[in-house]
Amino acid sequence: MEKITSVHNQRVKDWKKLQTRKQRTKTGTYLLDGWHLINEALNSQTAILSLIGTQEQFELHPDILTHELETYEVTKEIMADITDSVTPQGIAAVVAKPTDESEIPADLAGAWLLLDQIQDPGNIGTMIRTADAAGFVGVVAGHKTADIYAPKVVRSMQGSQFHLQLRQGNLFSWLEKFKQNGMPIYGTELNQDAQNFRELTPINNFALIMGNEGHGMQSDLLAQTTKNLYIPMDGQAESLNVAVSAGILMFQLKQNNH
Amino acid sequence: MEKITSVHNQRVKDWKKLQTRKQRTKTGTYLLDGWHLINEALNSQTAILSLIGTQEQFELHPDILTHELETYEVTKEIMADITDSVTPQGIAAVVAKPTDESEIPADLAGAWLLLDQIQDPGNIGTMIRTADAAGFVGVVAGHKTADIYAPKVVRSMQGSQFHLQLRQGNLFSWLEKFKQNGMPIYGTELNQDAQNFRELTPINNFALIMGNEGHGMQSDLLAQTTKNLYIPMDGQAESLNVAVSAGILMFQLKQNNH
Numbered sequence: 001m002e003k004i005t006s007v008h009n010q011r012v013k014d015w016k017k018l019q020t021r022k023q024r025t026k027t028g029t030y031l032l033d034g035w036h037l038i039n040e041a042l043n044s045q046t047a048i049l050s051l052i053g054t055q056e057q058f059e060l061h062p063d064i065l066t067h068e069l070e071t072y073e074v075t076k077e078i079m080a081d082i083t084d085s086v087t088p089q090g091i092a093a094v095v096a097k098p099t100d101e102s103e104i105p106a107d108l109a110g111a112w113l114l115l116d117q118i119q120d121p122g123n124i125g126t127m128i129r130t131a132d133a134a135g136f137v138g139v140v141a142g143h144k145t146a147d148i149y150a151p152k153v154v155r156s157m158q159g160s161q162f163h164l165q166l167r168q169g170n171l172f173s174w175l176e177k178f179k180q181n182g183m184p185i186y187g188t189e190l191n192q193d194a195q196n197f198r199e200l201t202p203i204n205n206f207a208l209i210m211g212n213e214g215h216g217m218q219s220d221l222l223a224q225t226t227k228n229l230y231i232p233m234d235g236q237a238e239s240l241n242v243a244v245s246a247g248i249l250m251f252q253l254k255q256n257n258h
Numbered sequence: 259m260e261k262i263t264s265v266h267n268q269r270v271k272d273w274k275k276l277q278t279r280k281q282r283t284k285t286g287t288y289l290l291d292g293w294h295l296i297n298e299a300l301n302s303q304t305a306i307l308s309l310i311g312t313q314e315q316f317e318l319h320p321d322i323l324t325h326e327l328e329t330y331e332v333t334k335e336i337m338a339d340i341t342d343s344v345t346p347q348g349i350a351a352v353v354a355k356p357t358d359e360s361e362i363p364a365d366l367a368g369a370w371l372l373l374d375q376i377q378d379p380g381n382i383g384t385m386i387r388t389a390d391a392a393g394f395v396g397v398v399a400g401h402k403t404a405d406i407y408a409p410k411v412v413r414s415m416q417g418s419q420f421h422l423q424l425r426q427g428n429l430f431s432w433l434e435k436f437k438q439n440g441m442p443i444y445g446t447e448l449n450q451d452a453q454n455f456r457e458l459t460p461i462n463n464f465a466l467i468m469g470n471e472g473h474g475m476q477s478d479l480l481a482q483t484t485k486n487l488y489i490p491m492d493g494q495a496e497s498l499n500v501a502v503s504a505g506i507l508m509f510q511l512k513q514n515n516h
Contacts, residue, residue: 122380126499135492156499163494198513231509234393236421240505241384241414247502248509251489255456 001058001071007081011072015052015082015094021147028097030149031082034089035061040159042067047096054079054090061091069093084151097149101167104174108181109205110137111254114171116221117144117212118242124148125156126243127210131164132157134250138165140174144218171209175224178207185209186253187225188245189216194230197248202255210246259329265339269330273310273340273352279405286355288407289340292347293319298417300325305354312337312348319349327351342409355407359425362432366439367463368395369512372429374479375402375470376500382406383414384501385468389422390415392508396423398432402476429467433482436465443467444511445483446503447474452488455506460513468504 004012017023018031029049032038041048051069054076058065065071079088113131118124124146128139141148148157148166178185185207186200209225211217222228231240231248240248262270275281276289287307290296299306309327312334316323323329337346371389376382382404386397399406406415406424436443443465444458467483469475480486489498489506498506 126502129495130498130502133489133491133495133498158496160495231391233391234512237387237391237418238416240388240391241501243499244384244388244502244505247498248505251506254492 001065001073003073004078005075007078009078011050012074012078012082015050015092018082018094019084019151021150024097024147024149028099029094030097030154031151032093032095032154033083033085033091033151035091037154037159038064038091038093040162041093041095044162046162048093049096050094052079052082052092052094057090064091085155098166102169103167104169104177105165108177108183111135111204111250112137112174112178112207113139113246113250114174114207114209115139115141115145116171116209116217117142117215118210119146119213120242121146121150121152122156123213123241123243125153125158127246128153128157128164128166129160130243130247130250132160134247134254136164136250136254138167140167140169140171142171143168171221172224175207175221181205183207184226185224186249187211187217187222187228188230188249189222189228190230191228194228197229197231197252200229200253202253204254206253208246208249208253210242213242259323259331261331262336263333265336267336269308270332270336270340273308273350276340276352277342277409279408282355282405282407286357287352288355288412289409290351290353290412291341291343291349291409293349295412295417296322296349296351298420299351299353302420304420306351307354308352310337310340310350310352315348322349343413356424360427361425362427362435363423366435366441369393369462369508370395370432370436370465371397371504371508372432372465372467373397373399373403374429374467374475375400375473376468377404377471378500379404379408379410380414381471381499381501383411383416385504386411386415386422386424387418388501388505388508390418392505392512394422394508394512396425398425398427398429400429401427429479430482433465433479439463441465442484443482444507445469445475445480445486446488446507447480447486448488449486452486455487455489455510458487458511460511462512464511466504466507466511468500471500 024030051071183205187209282288309329441463445467
């Protein structure tokens with residue numbers, strides 16, 4: 001175990017840079033903050049490239065040192081510097097992003113959530129977490145969606161990246177593959193031809209697209225959908241939060257009865 | 259119209275203090291930030307006690323001055339000082355909280371959402387907005403729930419406070435009234451006796467209680483419910499975001515088919 005006490009140490013600088021999309025893309029890695037996420041990573045066989053903790057945390061949880069990881073003991077000051085958290089737990093890890101994150105699986109099946117130009121990290125993380133709970137197979141973030149490995153997204157998806165397939169890519173290419181596999185693609189846009197989501201029979205293989213918080217889905221993408229769904233609204237509210245809408249639709253489309 | 263140019267002006271100090279719960283409670287007022295909310299307030303006949311804007315905004319929207327409101331022209335610096343917003347629109351208003359906000363209506367009916375110890379302002383605002391969209395009659399915030407007129411709640415409920423009855427009070431007293439009126443009370447807690455939410459037939463008169471983000475509902479309150487509901491989860495996610503859960507349950511329980 002290497003001990004680092006200076007915030008000017010090159011490793012510390014590199015870890016801190018993982019707060020930027022540029023560095024995450026360049027290195028193919030991102031940072032996990034806190035015990036819950038690190039335990040999820042360990043359980044999922046995800047490669048932990050560096051384990052970073054304070055002396056206090058390693059003393060409280062000595063078991064973590066038995067995993068033979070590349071381990072660094074740092075000061076609380078360094079921990080606060082590298083994490084984006086207001087109250088860092090004193091444990092963090094650098095993990096690898098999935099190497100296949102830009103590939104479309106050849107045997108595409110199951111329920112998939114597609115994110116078109118979603119901007120708010122909390123919304124993105126919450127939708128991934130909800131897709132996991134609804135039993136979705138994967139989530140695809142389109143190129144115009146904010147980075148799914150940004151610290152705020154990682155915090156709000158609460159480890160769901162280890163439970164489903166998380167991909168980034170060109171949504172048009174994905175839609176083509178869904179069509180080739182005979183899977184219906186549901187868009188979400190309130191228009192004259194849209195269908196009340198309650199009229200749909202639950203199914204297992206399909207894609208659901210959620211659009212930007214303010215502007216909705218790209219019209220070119222909308223033109224490629226099998227059907228568009230809407231959630232009938234009572235009251236005078238003009239719209240629903242995108243993560244709430246996604247939750248309502250996902251739990252309607254993919255039902256299970258455990 | 260009075261012009262104010264100093265951030266040390268007493269009115270400016272008083273407006274700024276509305277960011278605190280103490281001042282909101284003391285004055286029975288809160289601050290609206292931005293055109294959308296102010297227009298909603300005007301449409302709803304809510305009393306606007308003071309209208310505060312920059313010269314630029316009053317020049318762009320001279321119509322607002324025809325409403326004969328107590329109006330103040332302030333600098334951009336003052337506007338940034340009194341609002342909690344990163345990008346203030348240059349228009350704000352002090353409005354009165356409902357005077358009946360702590361009363362339980364004698365003729366209690368319709369669908370009501372009860373918030374038990376909810377802490378995150380974004381979750382609170384999103385749930386109120388969703389209740390509005392689902393056609394709920396009202397939302398009751400229990401005493402241990404964060405203040406529903408905090409700036410972040412006001413921002414995320416997006417004007418829904420003008421569409422439904424927003425109350426604060428003792429949830430136990432409310433439950434008593436729901437029972438007296440023969441309305442079922444649905445709690446949300448995953449336990450052995452809980453019922454799959456999909457097995458419920460949509461109804462019009464009921465109360466739904468959502469509990470704290472981490473700890474769920476108070477057990478004393480849970481003991482008073484007619485039934486507890488759960489959302490069956492696939493995948494390995496441990497829980498859903500409380501606002502997403504609330505959305506799924508509200509749109510299942512209170513269906514409409516416009």
